[in-house]
Amino acid sequence: MAAILPLPLALQARVRLAQGLWLLSWLLALVGGLTLLSSGHLLVQLRLLSPFLDPACSLPALPKAALAAGAAALGLGVLGAGATRAALDAARYPPWRGVLGPILLAGTVGGGGLLALAAGLALALPQGLDAALEKGLGAALDHYKDTEVPGHCNAKRQVDELQLGYQCCGRHGPRDWFAVQWISSRYLDPTDQDVMDQIQSNVEGRYLIDGVPFSCCNPHSPWPCLQRQLSSAQARPLSDPRQLGLNLWERGCHGVLLGHLRALAGTLGTLLGVTFFLQVLLLLGLRYLQTALEGLGGAIDGEGETQGYLFPGGLKEMLKSISQQGLCAQRPRPEEAPAEEAPDEEAPAEEAAAEA
Structure with a gap:
């Protein structure tokens, strides 16, 4: 071949x-x-x-x-x-x-x-x-506020380092923080009427605000970093609440x-x-x-x-050659092969004498 x-x-x-x-x-x-x-x-x-x-x-x-x-x-x-x-x-x-x-x-x-x-x-x-x-x-x-919960103690630090290092805010943008409670309950006064109203107004009993953590602030912005009441025009009369990127990182961390x-x-x-x-x-x-x-x-x-x-x-x-090599490898070695019986050399002599 x-x-x-x-x-x-x-x-x-x-x-x-x-x-x-x-x-x-x-x-x-x-x-x-x-x-x-x-x-x-x-x-x-x-x-x-x-x-x-x-x-x-x-x-x-x-x-x-x-x-x-x-x-x-x-x-x-x-x-x-x-x-x-x-x-x-x-x-x-x-x-x-x-x-x-x-x-x-x-x-x-x-x-x-x-x-x-x-x-x-x-x-x-x-x-x-x-x-x-x-x-x-x-x-x-979700675990940003759990600073005293075992297994999630470092969640706040990790998220802050992520947002500062990659210049991003939230999962898809700053407004993602509006839907999670990112302030720990240890910093909330349960006797304060505003806190109670805010918690009772939420179905899941969470304290939700229209604010973001400090790590969302853009240090290069000419505007002061306003972290609270971001959706209220009365709280920021000189800026447009729809333009959060003026002093916050506008990109979400997911896309980055x-x-x-x-x-x-x-x-x-x-x-x-x-x-x-x-x-x-x-x-x-x-x-x-x-x-x-x-x-x-x-x-x-x-x-x-x-x-x-x-x-x-x-x-x-190729397959035939490989199979033959495998069969050859399984055969006993010459020294291990059973010795064949030697031919009887006296038999021809006896037959000749009988014929004579």
Whole structure:
């Protein structure tokens, strides 16, 4: 059976192929290192923003898979550079002849599988981010007042740092704070008539006001930061209550974080695509170089033209060869095989005497 996708390679073509694969190997190692850095950065960001993400969503699966794929690509690039460098010298290549095949197999199965998994997770991440941020930020705003409740003591500090750091306010805007009680009950006077009226006017018995925390204030605004009675025109006669962005962050934290994490995931997805493309090129080139050198006994400077190929025969022949090798491996060794009985040398002599 003829070889699959044969490629004739003369001496100059073999040398150029080895040199090109050496450069491609280091390029793959560089891109694999960038993938490691990008996936590590995304993993750190997801860890830092975990208080504002739904715990039920397994978002860190993407950077973890990308970390493994980047490490595999980096290792394959370094090994490929070593193999192609040794292929240019017939004296240095023999130690690589036995390990180049397993390297190609591991790079194809392991590295390709990890890259495909990470790329699939990168495509599915934006859909999961939206729902995770929606639930996580809603829970964070609800627990803002629970400064003395075990498990939620740091919710106020985390939300304030989020709004100050990302210059956002509320989940979708400042008005989201109007629908949650963000002032702790310890600071409310239960004997105050205004407080009692405000609590009784709410069906759930919450103290709701048209105000926002201090972390929503924009320090670059020329206006003083007014946190209370934001919807009342009488309280702010010189400003329009419909324009809250004059002294508050107008963007919601949901949109800001979603755009930030999607940008990181998009960068990581691009690096994974480039890594996959370079890895396929390197594996194909190494396979052609390996089969070409095997035809010359491992000497790249051998005389004449040799042929590189992907597979020595068709799929049927490959499966048959593998099955035969498996059967041969199960047969007993020659020294373990039962000794056959020696032929009886006296029998012919007895028959001749009988005939006489």
